[in-house]
Amino acid sequence: MTGYIFRRLIALLPVLMIVATVGFFLIYLTPGDPASVMLGPDATTEDVENLKRLMGLDRPLIIQLVRWYGRTLQGDLGYSIFLQRPVLQAIIERLEPTAVLTLMALTVAVSIGIPAGVVSAVRRNTWVDQVAMGIALLGVSVPTFWMGLNLILFFSVYLGLFPVAGYVPLDQSVAGAFRSLVLPAFTLGFSASALIARMTRSSMLEVLGQDYIRTARAKGNLEQVVIYHHALRNAMIPTLTVVGLALGGLLAGSIVTETVFALPGVGRLVISSVMRRDYPVVQGVLIFVASTYVLVNLLIDLLYVYLDPRIKYA
Amino acid sequence: MRFLPGRAVALAVILALVLLPLIPSAAQQPRRGGALRIAHIGEPPTLDQHWTTAAITGHIMNHVNEGLFAVNRKFEPKPVLVDKWTLSPDRLTYTFTLRRGVKFHNGKDLTSDDVKASLERWGRIATRGRGLFANVVSLTNPDPMTVVMKLRDPYALLPLDLGWVGQSAVIFPKEVIDEAGTGPVKRFISTGPYKFVEHLPDRHIRLDRFDGYAARTEEPDGATGRKHAYFDSIYVIPVPDAAVRIAGVKRGEYHFAETIPPDEYDRLRTDPDLVPFITETASWLTAVFNNRSPLMGNKKIRQAFQATLDQESVMRAAYGNPRFWRIDPGLMPKEHYLWTDAGKEFVNQKNTERARQLLAEAGYKGEPIRWVTTMEYVAYGTAGQVVKPMLERAGFVVDLQIVDWATLVARRARPELWDVFSTAFSFVADPVLLLSLQPSWPGWYDNRDMNAMMTLMRRHSDPKVRHDLWKRMQKLWYEDAGTIKFGDYFVLHLYRKELKGYVNIPTHVWWNSWLETR
Numbered sequence A: 001m002t003g004y005i006f007r008r009l010i011a012l013l014p015v016l017m018i019v020a021t022v023g024f025f026l027i028y029l030t031p032g033d034p035a036s037v038m039l040g041p042d043a044t045t046e047d048v049e050n051l052k053r054l055m056g057l058d059r060p061l062i063i064q065l066v067r068w069y070g071r072t073l074q075g076d077l078g079y080s081i082f083l084q085r086p087v088l089q090a091i092i093e094r095l096e097p098t099a100v101l102t103l104m105a106l107t108v109a110v111s112i113g114i115p116a117g118v119v120s121a122v123r124r125n126t127w128v129d130q131v132a133m134g135i136a137l138l139g140v141s142v143p144t145f146w147m148g149l150n151l152i153l154f155f156s157v158y159l160g161l162f163p164v165a166g167y168v169p170l171d172q173s174v175a176g177a178f179r180s181l182v183l184p185a186f187t188l189g190f191s192a193s194a195l196i197a198r199m200t201r202s203s204m205l206e207v208l209g210q211d212y213i214r215t216a217r218a219k220g221n222l223e224q225v226v227i228y229h230h231a232l233r234n235a236m237i238p239t240l241t242v243v244g245l246a247l248g249g250l251l252a253g254s255i256v257t258e259t260v261f262a263l264p265g266v267g268r269l270v271i272s273s274v275m276r277r278d279y280p281v282v283q284g285v286l287i288f289v290a291s292t293y294v295l296v297n298l299l300i301d302l303l304y305v306y307l308d309p310r311i312k313y314a
Numbered sequence B: 001m002r003f004l005p006g007r008a009v010a011l012a013v014i015l016a017l018v019l020l021p022l023i024p025s026a027a028q029q030p031r032r033g034g035a036l037r038i039a040h041i042g043e044p045p046t047l048d049q050h051w052t053t054a055a056i057t058g059h060i061m062n063h064v065n066e067g068l069f070a071v072n073r074k075f076e077p078k079p080v081l082v083d084k085w086t087l088s089p090d091r092l093t094y095t096f097t098l099r100r101g102v103k104f105h106n107g108k109d110l111t112s113d114d115v116k117a118s119l120e121r122w123g124r125i126a127t128r129g130r131g132l133f134a135n136v137v138s139l140t141n142p143d144p145m146t147v148v149m150k151l152r153d154p155y156a157l158l159p160l161d162l163g164w165v166g167q168s169a170v171i172f173p174k175e176v177i178d179e180a181g182t183g184p185v186k187r188f189i190s191t192g193p194y195k196f197v198e199h200l201p202d203r204h205i206r207l208d209r210f211d212g213y214a215a216r217t218e219e220p221d222g223a224t225g226r227k228h229a230y231f232d233s234i235y236v237i238p239v240p241d242a243a244v245r246i247a248g249v250k251r252g253e254y255h256f257a258e259t260i261p262p263d264e265y266d267r268l269r270t271d272p273d274l275v276p277f278i279t280e281t282a283s284w285l286t287a288v289f290n291n292r293s294p295l296m297g298n299k300k301i302r303q304a305f306q307a308t309l310d311q312e313s314v315m316r317a318a319y320g321n322p323r324f325w326r327i328d329p330g331l332m333p334k335e336h337y338l339w340t341d342a343g344k345e346f347v348n349q350k351n352t353e354r355a356r357q358l359l360a361e362a363g364y365k366g367e368p369i370r371w372v373t374t375m376e377y378v379a380y381g382t383a384g385q386v387v388k389p390m391l392e393r394a395g396f397v398v399d400l401q402i403v404d405w406a407t408l409v410a411r412r413a414r415p416e417l418w419d420v421f422s423t424a425f426s427f428v429a430d431p432v433l434l435l436s437l438q439p440s441w442p443g444w445y446d447n448r449d450m451n452a453m454m455t456l457m458r459r460h461s462d463p464k465v466r467h468d469l470w471k472r473m474q475k476l477w478y479e480d481a482g483t484i485k486f487g488d489y490f491v492l493h494l495y496r497k498e499l500k501g502y503v504n505i506p507t508h509v510w511w512n513s514w515l516e517t518r
Helices: A002-029 A034-039 A045-055 A061-073 A087-122 A127-141 A144-158 A174-208 A211-218 A223-260 A266-275 A279-307 B005-022 B055-061 B112-125 B127-133 B158-163 B174-180 B242-251 B262-268 B299-308 B311-319 B352-362 B378-394 B405-412 B448-459 B463-480
Strands: B035-040 B069-071 B077-079 B082-087 B093-098 B136-143 B146-151 B194-200 B204-209 B233-238 B256-260 B274-278 B283-289 B368-374 B397-403 B420-425 B483-489 B492-496
Touching: A002 A061, A002 A279, A034 A045, A034 B405, A061 A279, A087 A127, A087 A174, A087 A223, A087 A266, A087 A279, A127 A174, A144 A174, A144 A223, A144 B242, A174 A223, A211 A223, A223 A266, A223 A279, A266 A279, B035 B055, B035 B242, B069 B158, B077 B082, B077 B158, B093 B112, B112 B127, B112 B136, B112 B146, B112 B174, B127 B158, B242 B256, B242 B262, B242 B492, B256 B262, B262 B274, B262 B492, B283 B299, B283 B311, B283 B378, B299 B352, B299 B378, B299 B463, B311 B378, B311 B483, B352 B378, B368 B378, B368 B405, B378 B397, B378 B420, B397 B405, B405 B420, B448 B463
Parallel strands: B035 B233, B035 B256, B368 B397, B368 B420
Antiparallel strands: B069 B077, B082 B093, B093 B146, B136 B146, B194 B204, B204 B233, B256 B492, B274 B492, B283 B420, B283 B483
């Protein structure tokens, strides 16, 4: 098992190299540069060229790539052009809202998605199933920004229950942080829950038709025991895979949600860095998100062993 | 006469009734304290005012930084850090005496060393600064309170240039400039009524009242005169989504929201807690021609473009409610003393036939006009989409390229990549500051007669002479179809009723404003 984990971690390196290289070319080949953004709309061409020279952006792309590799291999993700601080520090500063938001959104997604999927499967082809799957379809289809704005309108402006936007750091107030993230977490979690509900339903349907379920019922087990102990646990493996994917999706989805709710997280850092062409930050965040994605998948793979003891990694 | 208590009471009542309206009500008395929360559209690209022309930087840092001059509500320059100033009879030497007792936020006294270092830096890196310093022979500081600037040629607008709001010639302590080297300043220290406290990106920028502020004694007027810092703090919070900015002001989380879509105006004005505020100065929506491209370098093609336009349709599509736009030929806004309608016959022509004829005379053979625009500023992209069919009716082939703003700015610097690009020009205090007339600015409009008249505009200070000159310049600009001005537009902001004393000319002024207790 330890060997497996080690091999998976080693395999992370080429993934990161590919992500980083493709990311480097994508961002550098996109027109636009940080100098013209920094100098503002009325700057002259001469001013922009001067600043680009100062920033070292006039050098050939390949030299910039080699320099960047050199730094990154030493663990230095570079220095943000606009934030005037190391990229790693910028990411760490933004981690708290994104991490708390992702956890809360995942909680929302799982606590809506799994029960809805189970109920739909058990009561398949009844109105309960149709309503649950109808809501799931809505969750997948509604854009997060639209959902977010409507939640703000209803729960913040009309009912005054939650703040409209912004984030209160945990060290200032835990309750404040929670309140500021309820609406964004629901926005993000609701769309992810839809996917989880659909996967749980189909997986449960498959399991409920198996012989061992019939045997469990024949033994006279309570229906709840059959469903939650025998069926659900076996149906969880595909669901867990979707939860893992959803977690990656939550990190990516938070770009829109963090922008709508004005949350100072990693997603917002990505979008503002892309808009102002803060190359080192975009690169750094790409590596960070790719690593997180790979590590989450590794964790999910390890959880399979817990759910199904027949699975062994050599 | 016998004194009657009843009569005295009656007299007192009458007196009270007469005098009461003359006493300002308690509600209108400025109140010290509280924190102003401003929801702005995003993050400033930098907080160094010497570096950037971005308006958002000025909106925030004008409260922290001060220059030698600033402009009042009539856009006239008035002294701020200068006490007295003189101009030599040959109009070549400006001598500025600084105000005594002015302190920086770090407690240090303002001296001529700081002013000299700041102006030299501004003259090195700011676009307008470099333009001005090309005409400066020497900048000296003979004593700690005096700065002397000697010019090569007379320049009537020097105080205005030093006091203008965009990319301002603000004064930093000399040590701040020394430690910045060739980069942006690292500490934000100046002499303004608020001091910079912290910048937490995507969270807020916080300014606090500067208790050591040395206010002038003149009445407040625009960005000049007495400045009071009534708020304990000002928070500028980046809120990118306009709907969220509106919701935040409605809910009372923010007191002020920057730039609201004009379509919201009718809905917001019915809310008794809110003040939808239309800016008093106009900006103009424009399509800039590339005078260095083979197509738009051809005057007849530019004129054909100009002839075909239905500008009302463009402005209606871009800004909706007619309260927010107007068709006006003046390159200087109607409110400015130099306004003229010279060249009005070239505006809103809607003359497709004439456009066709001009294209035929130009020998245009259907080469695509590459028009670079963006939906990041919706009005720019909308204008392109509305004008495209107008041009096509006249025989133009239009390649409308919608890109993000950073791409547009990068592309416009390279003349081989475009023929037309979309942007907007904000209000400037004098025609010499108009970007579309600068041969060095993308578009590269370069007309010998125009340049000669521009030189005269820089020299003369007599309003009559300048007005005559400007009429001729504007007329020439329209004849040349140097750039297209679609029309003036006004921006909508939103604030809560308890915010009092807010001033919008020359730009956001939140000093002297306060929060009324609710």
